Amino acid sequence: MSTLTFLGAVGEVTGSRYLIEVEGGDRTYRLLLECGLHQGGRQADAANAVPFGALAKQLDAVVLSHGHLDHAGLLPKLVREGYDGPIHCTRGTRDLLDIMLEDAAFIMAKDVEWENKRRQRSGRPLAEPLYALEDVERTLALCKSHGYGQPIELPGGVSLVFHDAGHILGSGIVELAVPSAGLTKRLVFSGDLGNPSSVLMKDPARLYDADVVLMESTYGDRDHRPLEETLEEFAQVLEEAHASGGNVLIPAFAVGRTQEILYHLSVLYHEGRLRQQMVFLDSPMAIKVTELYHRARKSLDAEDLKVLNIAASGDTSQYLPILRMTRTVEESMAINRIHGGAIIIAGAGMCTGGRIVHHFRYNLEKANTRLVIVGFQAAGTLGRQLVDGAERVRVLGQELEVRAKVHTIGGFSAHAGQSQLIGWAGAFRERPRLYLVHGEPQTQQALKSALAESGIEAFIPAYGERIEL
Structure with missing residues (x-):
């Protein structure tokens, strides 16, 4: 009998990890x-x-749905601890991992360097990063990339197929055919399902046959606002910021959300509705990803690209003429001499570090600043504190009063909302066992109840729970 064990993204949105064990002959x-x-x-x-322990050397293969760090960010640690087998992913995911993991290792090294200065002063043992650049290089060498719809044979007689999840470049719905007790059981993992209203990505694929389904539930308690309303709200915030003379800060995830925000700013610019004269993309990683999206534009939604007249030629010179990409620290620091009229897009998306927190130091205490939150903010993050209305926050060791006006615009989400999740789950024939993952407890309960009203039974697994396939 084959089994699945829930090792992450249970009762929380991040930390995705599931172990599949297949009995095959004598092993x-x-x-x-x-x-x-x-x-x-x-x-x-x-x-x-927490170490992976013996598991790192026992694994026969790793499968990834997409390149976001909450789904792939511990891979180099797994390799550092002894894993040397194949890592299966889509082509777009492989390209993104090259950027994402290198950036993560760089940030970790900087954070540890700063932490060890403190530890040296207090005589405490020095810290080590989870992994280093050499671990990233070894990880990338293990990646095997595949196209959508292409069957891949895995150890133990398991078959893998990726389907387009419509979330970010290369994101996949994972379909696994797993031998179990003389039968073949079909396991489908949604990965992160895209929001059909989002630009650039194609709609998520719908699957119809499965025995067990793992479905994300990040926004399982609500639907997103219609995109038209979201864009009007966004345009209004930008107009108010212009009128007040302040800057607009947008903490944006480097993959997906940044490219979507740039798309909408470009549309507003060409419609003559963008009053600001400076847009800064202040994130080296987001710049690299944006350039990757341009190179991979054949994978994007052609209808959306037609709006910008770049689908065929690829000419982006007029995409957003006022956009400035700031790669160096010096260029980033220079932005803080601008006291108004700028839109500053910077990472990290949850405000847990990166260049956005430096811009907070110069802008968060100004009443004419507009802070626009366009992505999910996990519990415990600085971004979540700001969304929840914190009047004071601690940034880079400094206490700041939040005088800026905070706007949460959820309609830009790259995740499916409640109705879309129910529709995706309802497409399966024969009512497979459905498990909700990647969601906070209250959100999952809300989705479970909504699914029940549609006649779909769902289960909420616990950490370490093991099920038979």
Whole structure:
């Protein structure tokens, strides 16, 4: 009998990890589905530091749905601890991992360097990063990339197919055919399902046959606002910021959300509705990803690209003429001499570090600043504190009063909303066993109840729970 064990993204949105064990003859084959980083404060840091133990050398293969760090960010740690087998992913995911993991290792090294200065002063043992650049290089060398719809044979007689999840470049719905007790059981993992209203990505594929389904539930308690209303709200915030003379800060995830925001700013610019004269993309990683999206534009939604007249020629010279990409630290610091009239897009998306927190120091205490939150903020993050209305926050060791006006615009989400999740789950014939993952407890309960009203039974697994396939 083959089994699946829930090792992450249960009762939380991040830290995706599931172990599949297949009995085959005289041995057990072990496949790891996802290897994600936990995000959201000290508790997450502690979870990331837990060793993989014997599992790192017992695994026969790893399968990834997509390149976001909460799904793939611990891969180099797994390799550092002894894993040397194949890592299966889509082509777009492989390209993104090259950027994402290198950036993560660089940030970790900087954070540890800063932490060890403190530890040296107090005589405490020095810290080590979860992994280093050499671990990233070894990880990338293990990646095997595949196209959508292409069957891949895995150890233990398991078959894998990726389907387009419509979330970010290369994102996949994972379909696994797993031998179990003389039968073949079909396991489908949604990965992160895209929001059909989002630009650039194609709509998520719908699957119809499965025995077991793992479905994300990040926004399982609500639907997103219609895109037209969201764009009007966004345009109004930008107009108010212009009128007040302040800057607009947008903490944006480097993959997906940044490219979507740039798309909408470009449309507003060409419609003559963007009053600001400077847009800064202040994130080296987001710049690299944006350039990757341009190179991979054949994978994007052609209808959306037609709006910008770049689908065929690829000419982006007039995409957003006022956009300035700031790669160096010096260029980033220079932005803080601008006291108004700028839109500053910077990472990290949950405000847990990166260049956005430096811009907070110069802008968060100004009443004419507009802070626009366009993505999910995990519990325990600085972004979540700001969304929840914190009047004071601690940034880079400094206490700041939040005088800026905070706008949460959820309609830009790259995740499916409640109705879309129910529709995706309802497409399966024969009512497979459905497990909700990647969601906070209250959100999952809300989705479970909504699914029940549609005649779909769902289960909420616990950490370490093991099920038979």
